[in-house]
Amino acid sequence: MSKLSQPMTTTSSPSITIRIGDVRYDIDVSKIPYLSSFVDFQANTQPQSTELVHGPIPLFDIALKGIESGYRQCFRSLPADLSQHRILCDTYDFLRVDALGGQSINEIFRDLKPGQSDYDREERREIKGDKSKARDTAFKLLYLILLRDFKDEMQDSAKVFNAVLYLVSHAATFKWRTRSVVRAAYEERFVISTKQTAALDKWEKKDTAKLAVEDAGDVTTEEEKSDCYYTSDYSD
Incomplete structure (x- = not known):
């Protein structure tokens, strides 16, 4: 699968694509506080990254x-x-x-x-x-x-x-x-x-x-x- 073409944004747009383990999900992170914080942290520390990647979650x-x-x-x-x-x-x-x-x-x-x-x-x-x-x-x-x-x-x-x-x-x-x-x-x-x-x-x-x-x-x-x-x- 190809990476996202645009730098990631903060949680102002709640539906965000995140790769968790080997699977990409379109997620409304406003319903998942941990992932909302994760997206904000990644946007602040790696603003030029084009893909959000998280390790496997059981x-x-x-x-x-x-x-x-x-x-x-x-x-x-x-x-x-x-x-x-x-x-x-x-x-x-x-x-x-x-x-x-x-x-x-x-x-x-x-x-x-x-x-x-x-x-x-x-x-x-x-x-x-x-x-x-x-x-x-x-x-x-x-x-x-x-x-x-x-x-x-x-x-x-x-x-x-x-x-x-x-x-x-x-x-x-x-x-x-x-x-x-x-x-x-x-x-x-x-x-x-x-x-x-x-x-x-x-x-x-x-x-x-x-x-x-x-x-x-x-x-x-x-x-x-x-x-x-x-x-x-x-x-x-």
């Missing part, structure tokens, strides 16, 4: 997809492997991206719920759930569990568990990879009781064939704008 392509298209894309782009999701969260931390948007666990729990449709009895109509928002929030919950400290370990762990249980019990909104990884993160981060394990196991789906179909169907569609809640039993 899982950067997936991190960028999450920033540009919603964090739900992260679950879709990685296997159900907690270690890979931890690397991705570390990359967001390195890039100084505020994945949580300043939200607390209470606010995250609230934003998991828009994925479920509701019925307005006064207007006699269904209010469609916003699955995109709920699924993006699921990644925020994962990030919170993996990287954030808690002021009150016992009280906060109970709040996080309630959020995890809600997520695990709403399989119509949160697909298998999301449920699996978030549960694994909670079980690794906190001491889980026998009662909590039983509550999570109640919603565990073990039919591998149907799980494979569910996982394969986890794509961005208009279906994300609606929801039909169902319980742990598969409908035949």
Whole structure:
């Protein structure tokens, strides 16, 4: 690939071409504080350079997809492997991206719920759930569990568990990879009781064939704008 023909500029123009590792990306650096600072530094120290080059950043392509298209894309782009999701969260931390948007666990729990449709009895109509928002929030919950400290370990762990249980019990909104990884993160981060394990196991789906179909169907569609809640039993 040829180099850029013009000297690089500062972040006044947010979309900038940067080669990270072996791949060139057009990036809105205003959304990524670390890269915004990197561009400014390079412009000041190497003003005549025609190409911005940065070393490899683990899982950067997936991190960028999450920033540009919603964090739900992260679950879709990685296997159900907690270690890979931890690397991705570390990359967001390195890039100084505020994945949580300043939200607390209470606010995250609230934003998991828009994925479920509701019925307005006064207007006699269904209010469609916003699955995109709920699924993006699921990644925020994962990030919170993996990287954030808690002021009150016992009280906060109970709040996080309630959020995890809600997520695990709403399989119509949160697909298998999301449920699996978030549960694994909670079980690794906190001491889980026998009662909590039983509550999570109640919603565990073990039919591998149907799980494979569910996982394969986890794509961005208009279906994300609606929801039909169902319980742990598969409908035949």
